[in-house]
Amino acid sequence: MARRYSDIKRGAKLQQAFTNLQAYEAAAATRPSKIGTRGARGLNKTVYIAPFTTHIDADEIVQARVKPEAFTIISPAILGGTTxxxxxxxxxxxxxxxxxxxxxxxxxxxxxxxRIATVARSERTNMEYLKYTGNTYSCPFGATVDADDEMEAFLDIKAALLTTFANSEVKRVSLSREFVGVGR
Structure with a gap:
């Protein structure tokens, strides 16, 4: 019986969060800008790959970008061990x-x-959430030969990544699929 009214109770809590969000947005003009407070971003590294979804000749290659720290972590240790x-x-x-x-x-x-999580409070809604201390890394990859499959390559890299880092150090691994747009 208690589950039936849980949405009503949650609605009252979210109504307060919505009111806090509206007040935050209304005061946007009075808050100081945070532009330039964190410094400049580091330069990206240019790398070269063979695409999965578009055919190119054997003597051609496509350019991609990666942050140097992500390339250092994943490229020599993980991508070097995949086929x-x-x-x-x-x-x-x-x-x-x-x-x-x-x-x-x-x-x-x-x-x-x-594996440390702290309880933080949102400055926009004043609601509590868990904040995990860790880093997210992203690295492009391409095919070795024309017949390679994108999902098989991802699963191969994921397996190498999870065996390289012990003690469940890597929490989430996902694939951002290749995309080739239509010319303008």
Whole structure:
């Protein structure tokens, strides 16, 4: 019987959060800007891959970008041990091909070695939530040969990633699929 009224009780709590959010948005003009308080972002590293969904010749390659710290973590240790995914640091003898609105396949993972979560309070709604201390990394990857499958390559990288990091240090691993847009 108590479950029937849980949405009503939750609605009252969320109504207060909605009121707090409206007050936060109304006071937007009075808050100081946070632009420039964290410093400049680091430069991205240019890498080269072979796409999964679009055919290119054997002497062609596509450019992608990755943050250097993500590349350092995933590329030598994990991508070096897979047989279905590849990433190159140099263009070599291959020629660069560009596609409109191309986004490479990416493996995204959350690393949290300390397993610490703290209770934080939202400045917008004043509701409590769990805040995990950890880092999210994302690295593009491409095919080794033309017949490679994107999902098989992802599962191969995921297995290598989970065996490389012990003690459940990696919490979430996901795939951001490759996308090739239509020209404008």
């Amino acid at each position: 279905k995914a590849d990433i190159a640091e140099t263009l070599g003898a291959k020629s660069l091909v560009t596609f409109p609105s191309f986004r490479a396949s990416r493996i995204v993972f959350f690393q949290n070695a300390s």
